[in-house]
Amino acid sequence: MIRSEQEQIRLASLQQLKDLGINPYPAEEFVVTHRSKSLKDDFKPGVKVSMAGRMMSRRIMGKASFAELQDAEGTIQLYLNRDEICEGEDKTMYNAVFKKLLDRGDFIGIEGETFVTKVGEPSVKVSGFKVLSKAIRPLPAVKTDEDGNVHDAFSDPELRYRMRYVDLCVNEKVKETFVARSNIIRTIREAFDKEGWLEVDTPVLQAIPGGAAARPFETHHNALDMPLYLRIANELYLKRLIVGGFEGVYEFSRNFRNEGMDRTHNPEFTVLELYVAYKDYNWMMKAMENLLGNVAASVHGKTVVTLAGKEIDFTPPYARVTMRDAILEHTNVDIDALDEDGLREACKTLNIDTDPSMGKGKLIDEMFGEKCEHLYIQPTFITDYPVDMSPLTKIHRDNPNYTERFELMINGTEVANAYSELNDPIDQRERFEAQVELGKRGDDEAMFIDQDFLRALEYGMPPTSGVGIGIDRLVMMLTDQTSIQEVLLFPQMRPEQF
RNA sequence: GACUUGGUAGCUCAGCUGGUUAGAGCAUCUCACUUUUAAUGAGAGGGUCCUGGGUUCGAGUCCCAGCCAGGUCACCA
Numbered sequence: 249m250i251r252s253e254q255e256q257i258r259l260a261s262l263q264q265l266k267d268l269g270i271n272p273y274p275a276e277e278f279v280v281t282h283r284s285k286s287l288k289d290d291f292k293p294g295v296k297v298s299m300a301g302r303m304m305s306r307r308i309m310g311k312a313s314f315a316e317l318q319d320a321e322g323t324i325q326l327y328l329n330r331d332e333i334c335e336g337e338d339k340t341m342y343n344a345v346f347k348k349l350l351d352r353g354d355f356i357g358i359e360g361e362t363f364v365t366k367v368g369e370p371s372v373k374v375s376g377f378k379v380l381s382k383a384i385r386p387l388p389a390v391k392t393d394e395d396g397n398v399h400d401a402f403s404d405p406e407l408r409y410r411m412r413y414v415d416l417c418v419n420e421k422v423k424e425t426f427v428a429r430s431n432i433i434r435t436i437r438e439a440f441d442k443e444g445w446l447e448v449d450t451p452v453l454q455a456i457p458g459g460a461a462a463r464p465f466e467t468h469h470n471a472l473d474m475p476l477y478l479r480i481a482n483e484l485y486l487k488r489l490i491v492g493g494f495e496g497v498y499e500f501s502r503n504f505r506n507e508g509m510d511r512t513h514n515p516e517f518t519v520l521e522l523y524v525a526y527k528d529y530n531w532m533m534k535a536m537e538n539l540l541g542n543v544a545a546s547v548h549g550k551t552v553v554t555l556a557g558k559e560i561d562f563t564p565p566y567a568r569v570t571m572r573d574a575i576l577e578h579t580n581v582d583i584d585a586l587d588e589d590g591l592r593e594a595c596k597t598l599n600i601d602t603d604p605s606m607g608k609g610k611l612i613d614e615m616f617g618e619k620c621e622h623l624y625i626q627p628t629f630i631t632d633y634p635v636d637m638s639p640l641t642k643i644h645r646d647n648p649n650y651t652e653r654f655e656l657m658i659n660g661t662e663v664a665n666a667y668s669e670l671n672d673p674i675d676q677r678e679r680f681e682a683q684v685e686l687g688k689r690g691d692d693e694a695m696f697i698d699q700d701f702l703r704a705l706e707y708g709m710p711p712t713s714g715v716g717i718g719i720d721r722l723v724m725m726l727t728d729q730t731s732i733q734e735v736l737l738f739p740q741m742r743p744e745q746f
Numbered sequence: 747g748a749c750u751u752g753g754u755a756g757c758u759c760a761g762c763u764g765g766u767u768a769g770a771g772c773a774u775c776u777c778a779c780u781u782u783u784a785a786u787g788a789g790a791g792g793g794u795c796c797u798g799g800g801u802u803c804g805a806g807u808c809c810c811a812g813c814c815a816g817g818u819c820a821c822c823a
Contacts, residue, residue, distance in 0.1 A: 250794090252792080252793095253774070253791070258774095308782095309778095309780065309785075309786085310778070310779040311780045312780035312781070312782085313782085327782085352773080365782075365783090366782095369782085371781090385756075386757085386773065386774075388773085390757075390772090391784040397784085400757055400759090400773085400784095401758070403758075404753090404757085404816095409815090462822070463821095505822075507821065510822090513822065617823090665823070741815085742815090745796095745814085
């Protein structure tokens with residue numbers, strides 16, 4: 249293995265530590281009494297502390313030095329004085345170990361006492377330190393000046409995503425994004441638990457990849473000698489649980505789709521699915537706008553969030569626009585007045601590509617997707633989708649051409665998708681059969697028939713409303729990120745050659 | 747998958763119409779320095795110029811192929 253100059257120097261330092269009888273990778277617990285941010289938030293001089301973390305910088309001035317110690321909360325300045333660390337004649341710990349053999353990025357544990365420097369920086373005067381882990385590779389040398397400008401930022405996206413551990417060490421904002429992600433998920437979970445809804449786990453490996461229309465990843469179970477699919481959705485399993493008598497179930501579901509990757513798509517992504525018995529999609533709209541208002545407030549302290557320079561207002565209520573009205577408004581086409589051929593013609597006029605496999609619903613979906621979707625920046629419920637786009641949704645109570653479905657659009661992308669769930673087993677069977685017909689026409693994403701799911705419905709499912717929320721996209725909106733890679737700790741990448 | 751931009755030191759980048767020994771800042775090493783904070787001053791070392799071919803007296807630079815990434819588009823409920 250070829251080592252860079254800096255790595256070779258660090259390996260030599262590692263050996264010298266061992267020669268001095270210092271274990272660079274000690275096993276025993278190091279007791280931590282304080283952490284950086286909480287210590288600084290309530291800072292009092294003269295407090296004895298024991299802290300641990302990564303040494304992120306050093307300013308050596310002869311017999312005294314300053315260093316930055318980074319822990320999970322942030323950083324704090326250390327002050328080291330040779331004669332305080334080495335009280336006797338032997339100055340090795342300061343002159344050799346601290347000044348020569350430690351490097352930026354090494355983990356150390358320190359003991360000392362808080363004080364304020366003469367320029368007012370809360371600091372810890374170190375009385376002793378211990379090597380906790382020696383780093384062989386140098387961290388990128390990111391520096392921040394007094395105006396907060398970052399110099400020589402570690403910014404290459406390929407390196408940042410491949411080595412997220414380095415990204416997290418040196419780019420403070422990255423850590424904040426993932427803390428926010430965790431807070432968002434926790435806020436939702438707490439809200440749902442408070443309602444008495446049950447968090448469940450359903451199969452990731454499915455024999456029939458149902459509940460959505462997408463290309464699945466396929467794998468093989470050796471013992472059963474059968475194909476299995478990574479789930480594209482968990483919807484049909486959660487509904488089985490409603491059949492079983494739970495009145496509210498939810499799951500943060502990692503879903504997998506074997507499709508393209510871009511700024512808003514990763515092959516694996518997280519959807520929160522929630523099903524509540526005896527509710528309809530109107531109730532769900534209210535529940536969603538309240539939830540998102542609360543999530544934005546709890547994570548951000550306010551309900552107006554800036555995303556890529558645009559203000560997004562999560563304060564409920566959100567606008568409700570039917571799909572027909574949306575298309576009418578933005579294209580002047582009244583989908584109610586047209587049959588399949590008429591819709592195909594309208595698409596042609598609007599310069600939307602069509603093919604013979606597309607049914608009425610797909611054509612309408614194309615019109616909305618091409619001409620309307622990106623225009624909804626503020627949170628908006630698009631309601632009442634065509635029947636043949638929504639095979640799991642109850643027919644609209646007032647109009648048999650539509651379903652009781654909404655999608656929540658924010659910043660031009662879909663964040664949530666919800667229905668009054670179809671619980672009529674006979675209708676559901678017909679809808680699946682219609683999907684099979686679409687499949688025969690060439691739609692390779694048409695749904696399979698899940699006979700067991702139909703059987704479950706035949707045992708009776710109460711009226712239910714369900715929703716799926718794209719957690720990754722929601723996190724993007726609430727953390728002002730425009731790439732899904734920025735909200736996934738380890739976004740999918742082609743393997744690296746070593 | 748298509749188009750496009752890029753890949754040069756640990757990091758961020760410069761390197762012109764091809765031309766001596768490939769540069770800078772930070773980082774690293776040596777020396778000095780007991781309250782600094784992008785510490786400072788002096789000196790030094792560090793390169794598979796993404797990979798493989800080709801053109802040429804000569805390639806980081808031009809050509810071809812490939813790999814990886816970003817962006818745009820396509821695909822994608």
